[in-house]
Amino acid sequence: MSPDLIARPDSLLVADLYPSPNIEPRRPGHKPSILILHYTGLPTVERALDVLSRPDCKVSCHYVVDEAGRIIQMVAEEARAWHAGVSSWAGETDVNSASIGIEIQNPGHMLGYPDFPPAQMRAVAALARDIIRRHGIASERVLAHSDVAPGRKIDPGEKFDWAWLAREGVGHWVAPAPIDDEDTGVPLGCHEPKVGQARGLLAGYGYKVDPDGAFDLEMQIVVRAFQLHFRQGRCDGALDRSTLDTLSRLAPHCRKDGAIA
Ligand SMILES: [Zn+2]
Known part of the structure; x- marks a missing residue:
């Protein structure tokens, strides 16, 4: 009905x-x-x-x-x-x-x-x-x-x-970390620990992303979604230091199962 x-x-x-x-x-x-x-x-x-x-x-x-x-x-x-x-x-x-x-x-x-x-x-x-x-x-x-x-x-x-x-009292916001124009982020396929950290933080906040794995095209899409909301100065999907720092600033608001470094 x-x-x-x-x-x-x-x-x-x-x-x-x-x-x-x-x-x-x-x-x-x-x-x-x-x-x-x-x-x-x-x-x-x-x-x-x-x-x-x-x-x-x-x-x-x-x-x-x-x-x-x-x-x-x-x-x-x-x-x-x-x-x-x-x-x-x-x-x-x-x-x-x-x-x-x-x-x-x-x-x-x-x-x-x-x-x-x-x-x-x-x-x-x-x-x-x-x-x-x-x-x-x-x-x-x-x-x-x-x-x-x-x-x-x-x-x-x-x-x-x-x-x-x-x-105005609507939504959660953290100031984005400054963007370094020289920093193009980690390459596709990168397995560095900061990729795992970013995956854990994104998943912990609520984004649909596998908490394990390399920096791949699927993760790039989720990083861009994060940037469209929280790091609007450059929305290119790159996992750069500014993006990771901004993401870390959200960490206190991550769920308990988020892999917070
Ligand atoms: Zn819509």
Whole structure:
């Protein structure tokens, strides 16, 4: 049985309802413990609302925030929206059942990737704070789509200001270590201990990566996802000293099973 279309907003910040039929119940035992931020990757908010509500598109999200900061709710928070796709975080592979998704209107990398306007960012921060407070979502579980689907997704991308958002009380942030332009990172196939350390730290934080192995293409993709969120100055997938240092700064927030050096 499908949950009903949304009839009333879950947040006082919602300006409009635009119900999407692309919903189903959350898997039993799952409630929102992750907040995923996306960009729409579509030219206008009207197109985004259309795509996110058409049965043939089979995608949806709980909220859309337009460039002016207008918040539109499409799916009730109690329902499972279809925004994350094939994803994984800290062992959870049904991210849609475990999360709430916010789509931020931005045409994305294929269409010029404009800056996120301040009014839009303020609305995202206010909405995220409200969701986090009501569901008790941990700071380190406020994530980019790229964090939970490395290689497949790059949104909301390197222009999204996670540092500002953290100062606004949303998400976990550590200052990135300075980038050395000369440092191109370890070569593919490298087995040095720091590769194992990085794998342990990434896996400990929640990224889907094997804790053992050399620096390979698969790991490069996960390193790039990490950079898109935490070391935005250069998102090339290179395991350089800045990336490893930044990753180490997250270490106190890693789970117990993360191999923290
Ligand atoms: Zn996305």
